[in-house]
Amino acid sequence: MTNFLQATFAVFRKDITAELRSREIIFAMMVFSMLVIVIFNFALELDPATRKEVTSGVLWATFAFAGTLGLNRSMAVEKDRGCLDGLLLAPVDRSAIYFGKVLSNLAFMFIVEAFVLPLYSALYNVNLFNPGLLLVILLGSIGYTAVGTLLASMAVQARTRDVLLPILLFPIAIPVLLSAVKASTGFLNGVEMAEIWPSLNLLIVYDVIFTAVAFMVFDAVVEE
Amino acid sequence: MIEVKKLIKRFGMKSVLRGVDFRVERGEFVALLGPNGAGKTTFLRILSSLARPSLGEVKVAGYSLPNEAAQVRARLGVVSHMPLLYGDLTAQENLEFYARMYGITEYAIRITEVLDMVGLASRRNDLVRTFSRGMAQRLAIGRAVLHDPEVILFDEPYTGLDQDASSMLDEVLKSVAAQGRTVVMTSHDLARAEDLATRFDILTRGVIAASSSREALGSNNLLTFYKQALAA
Numbered sequence: 166m167t168n169f170l171q172a173t174f175a176v177f178r179k180d181i182t183a184e185l186r187s188r189e190i191i192f193a194m195m196v197f198s199m200l201v202i203v204i205f206n207f208a209l210e211l212d213p214a215t216r217k218e219v220t221s222g223v224l225w226a227t228f229a230f231a232g233t234l235g236l237n238r239s240m241a242v243e244k245d246r247g248c249l250d251g252l253l254l255a256p257v258d259r260s261a262i263y264f265g266k267v268l269s270n271l272a273f274m275f276i277v278e279a280f281v282l283p284l285y286s287a288l289y290n291v292n293l294f295n296p297g298l299l300l301v302i303l304l305g306s307i308g309y310t311a312v313g314t315l316l317a318s319m320a321v322q323a324r325t326r327d328v329l330l331p332i333l334l335f336p337i338a339i340p341v342l343l344s345a346v347k348a349s350t351g352f353l354n355g356v357e358m359a360e361i362w363p364s365l366n367l368l369i370v371y372d373v374i375f376t377a378v379a380f381m382v383f384d385a386v387v388e389e
Numbered sequence: 390m391i392e393v394k395k396l397i398k399r400f401g402m403k404s405v406l407r408g409v410d411f412r413v414e415r416g417e418f419v420a421l422l423g424p425n426g427a428g429k430t431t432f433l434r435i436l437s438s439l440a441r442p443s444l445g446e447v448k449v450a451g452y453s454l455p456n457e458a459a460q461v462r463a464r465l466g467v468v469s470h471m472p473l474l475y476g477d478l479t480a481q482e483n484l485e486f487y488a489r490m491y492g493i494t495e496y497a498i499r500i501t502e503v504l505d506m507v508g509l510a511s512r513r514n515d516l517v518r519t520f521s522r523g524m525a526q527r528l529a530i531g532r533a534v535l536h537d538p539e540v541i542l543f544d545e546p547y548t549g550l551d552q553d554a555s556s557m558l559d560e561v562l563k564s565v566a567a568q569g570r571t572v573v574m575t576s577h578d579l580a581r582a583e584d585l586a587t588r589f590d591i592l593t594r595g596v597i598a599a600s601s602s603r604e605a606l607g608s609n610n611l612l613t614f615y616k617q618a619l620a621a
Contacts, residue, residue: 178486182478186478186516247469250439251473251532254462254467255462256459257490
């Protein structure tokens with residue numbers, strides 16, 4: 166167990182250190198998110214009430230697109246430099262590598278989300294600093310990253326990996342995105358908790374199931 | 390130390406290895422030679438647990454693959470033509486990362502020893518992306534021996550190196566082999582293989598076509614032996 170945790174945090178620490186130097190992934194994700202938000206802002210010239218209605222959809226579309234970009238780059242860095250083999254040669258349970266990558270991808274997602282929320286609030290004049298919404302973002306990001314990291318490690322083996330990841334990821338992530346949008350809308354519109362709970366429960370179940378599935382199949386996915 | 394019996398590897402309908410028998414004793418330095426597409430890299434990937442055999446028996450350091458892969462990996466170092474290093478980390482950070490992955494606890498002294506061995510102690514705090522190909526390859530050897538493995542596999546370690554870098558790599562390889570490790574190296578460079586190895590195996594068309602120790606070669610040079618094996 167000690168070796169497992171040590172390897173998980175070694176992968177996480179390595180990814181964060183490398184990213185702080187290159188800023189390759191986070192910068193691309195931030196620019197992309199900013200563009201998505203600005204484009205939506207000009208495309209949807211809506212009255213304030215309607216803006217509040219579409220906020221969750223725009224936010225989660227931004228997170229999903231930017232997240233896919235980050236997931237792709239994070240695994241491509243390992244593959245292009247042959248480092249994935251270096252990781253797989255380590256005498257640790259390979260799911261430690263998976264959890265290390267999930268933690269770093271999650272950290273990149275959170276950084277981008279922390280950038281997007283104030284930007285969105287300023288552009289759309291909507292207050293997004295709602296504890297309930299932050300909880301939904303946490304749960305949704307975990308689910309999206311858990312399944313995204315697994316699929317990115319699968320897609321990275323293919324020549325068409327840039328196209329393949331969204332094709333694989335979006336259909337599988339539909340439950341998490343729909344629940345996240347529904348729960349976010351509920352919190353932003355001050356809906357009763359009883360109406361929000363089913364979506365929150367679905368998010369929690371999705372997080373647990375996909376983390377468990379990824380833990381079981383990651384070894385088979387990365388092996389030749 | 391390495392024992393392979395009737396190894397077959399298929400990719401779809403295509404058989405890359407067609408019944409390889411291969412045995413390496415402790416402390417031997419075996420050069421695995423053969424033309425492009427002979428299956429050398431596939432064979433090393435199976436020995437290193439990165440690929441599964443389709444059929445056959447593979448044992449490394451007394452553990453069978455793929456069932457005891459983690460035990461094999463703990464006793465194995467691999468150097469390929471790609472250095473398996475992170476360009477945005479320094480030499481020291483790369484080795485620290487791999488030390489943690491291999492569960493080495495007191496790694497500070499070991500990293501200094503390894504950097505001294507590969508002649509990169511003065512560049513320990515430089516980013517690997519600023520290294521020349523030869524320096525990166527020497528650091529890759531440092532990475533591979535960091536956990537003091539019993540067996541080391543080299544897959545075309547000279548690819549892309551100039552004359553000076555190759556000569557420096559020769560010295561590092563000799564010092565690695567002199568420490569009593571079992572080494573298997575694939576190469577197209579017959580002169581270098583002849584200089585370094587104690588045994589020569591020729592892999593062609595998915596089987597070991599010929600094998601000879603340095604002593605058994607006698608007055609024949611390796612090139613003649615290699616050509617005869619390919620022609621047979």
